[in-house]
Amino acid sequence: MTLCGAVQGVGFRPFVYRLATELGLTGWVLNSGAGLILEVEGESGQLERFLARLEDEKPPAAVILARETSYLGAAGFTGFEIRASDAALEKTAGVLPDLATCPACLAELNDPADRRFGYAFTNCTLCGPRYTILDGIPYDRPNTTMRGFALCEACAREYGDPADRRFHAQPTACPRCGPRLWVEPEDNAGVPPLRRVAQALTQGRVVALKGIGGFQLLADARDEAAVERLRRLKHREEKPFALMMPSLEEARRFCWVSPAEAALLESSAAPIVLLRPSATPGIASNVARFSPYLGVMLPYSPLHHLLMREHPRPIVATSGNRSDEPIAIDNAEARRRLDGIADLFLMHDRPVARHADDSVVRLARGRESVLRRARGYAPLPVRVPRQLPAVLAVGAHLKNTIAIAVGRQVCLSQHLGDLDTPEARAAFERAIGDLCRLYDFQPELVACDLHPDYASTQWARSCGLPVVALQHHQAHVASCAAENDIRGEYLGVAWDGTGYGRDGHVWGGEFFLARDGDFQRVAHLRPFRLPGGEAAIREGWRVAASLLWELGGAGAVPERPERSLLARMLERDLNCPVTTSVGRLFDAVAALAGVAQENRFEGQAAMLLESRIDGLVSDEVYPLEGDQIGDWAPLIEAVRADAGRGVSPALIAARFHNALVHWIVRMARRVAASQVVLSGGCFQNSYLVERAAAALEAAGFNVYTHQRVPPNDGGIALGQAVMAQWGRPSAGRPAGETACATER
Ligand SMILES: [Zn+2]
């Protein structure tokens, strides 16, 4: 667990020691530049009690601002100790994630007698922007984007008073001295900004709002036409939109919200939480038409609270960009880039130092699982099992993040996005400079993906530092192992859509027996071909056709206009890259089951296939034969036969998922490693994760899944940072030549 805030030098460590000992828990606590780090071990009820009392009984001067908790495997501590401080990351003290508005500030915001009544930039030492206003350390007002706002007399008094809630609150402000709000285009009717925005939303307009980590695009979530227009203008045809609900009660009207999910919604990170929608009508169907979830967040800044007061209904709140470019943070940039998308701009004059999208989390195995790590989480460090060299890890290509390793801590950047556009690549380069400057970090080594064409790899190859190129799927499992603090041997299951394999083929259905830097590829899916390459990634029916062709030649390929072209490609082996990807197998099964013929956004077909199971309980399973080479042939035969017989897509989907789970358990038994690690984009699938974890645990294995770091490519940088220590660096080697951890 990492605790940040006023937790150092206030008797916190002795308090933790007493509390843990009293509850009969073992483990340790230490001070690090980033805050307090502690591990407590014991029976789960006692751990819950510890967490509750940690907050309730902490020393009077202690304030916990940010807390991240992970559940780790048992380490077998024999007592509780206060350990020596981590010298690493000394400089990061005070670099905190952005914190949602606290109850005291919210009360002031709503109190007509308070001088901050209705003021959109209210904050205090317990809440407000941090990472997104910081442009240097130490964390003092002159090093934030608030430096241009001189404190008025009243604010200066609060700032200097140790008894005040705003004592040394760097971003503090009030209507007299702080940032102000306005709407563009101007009108002369004198309507207050937030009322005008609420009216525009009600009229079906699209509004760009400058938030904490950049611009958001808003539309009324009940208005099908407005949502459709936003989709068209943003070039986002089907990918689900996130919603902001005015309150937890309202979220409960439209979704099933468990107590743990409610706690996530109301946490200081205030992320988007993926929730199961209830049957209550009222949300436009095109908000998330092809997803089993609704992504929901609550207002997290005073500006959002005030807007929700004027417009107390669910709104679509999506990132302020066109397609997948990085979000706009600057007023002038927003005017230019969002021109033609937004009808109205809600602007302010507090600059945003760096962009941070809204984070996305989900509950998996009863725990928080971060799918997109950005506002509210970045840049809290992840503590890893071993001391690392000074590595800069540049991540993969999609959902890119970067990371720097200092000692035993890895700071992961906020989500940077897909590196497809020049804007995204520029943001990637900016983020590298930014993170290194903020932490005064000098990399000795750069870790990148083995894929020679990734923009991140190319940057690494040209930066002039020694480079270690690491295999994508090994980085996936290394990332999960690191955040779960695993030592010793483990079976790593890395399943995703695409990653560059060591043999030059497209991997994605891999099993590794791993120990330290040694990764032995012990199993993979039987290779198949992707006719048309990229086109087959978008169009799953092509993959289905390719698998059927393997089974029965051209005659087995279903009737389609493109059938003869496809058959020719397969016959002559033209533009048919070979893959072992489980993600692509999902696409093929979705196509054969009649669930989805293509992916309009990454992972769509797999998501739809998972959603079809929808509560169906079945232990039936398709044959997926072979262990070391998982043979999909009998499985595909069975899917085709079932689909032909009119078996429900729900049952087809369940049998398919169960077959994958069986394969994992068989492999775990075969290699007999007691620890199993599940990573890669396929493990964003709740059914697959929950089922696989339950089956493995029932068979006596310890199972590790992602918690603080995404299972998708957003987690690759952490794996690279950890693996670089075992690599043999190369400078100026041709891409593709191995310079990497040992492999057998
Ligand atoms: Zn506050």
Ligand SMILES: [Zn+2]
């Ligand atoms: Zn003031």
Ligand SMILES: [Zn+2]
């Ligand atoms: Zn991947």
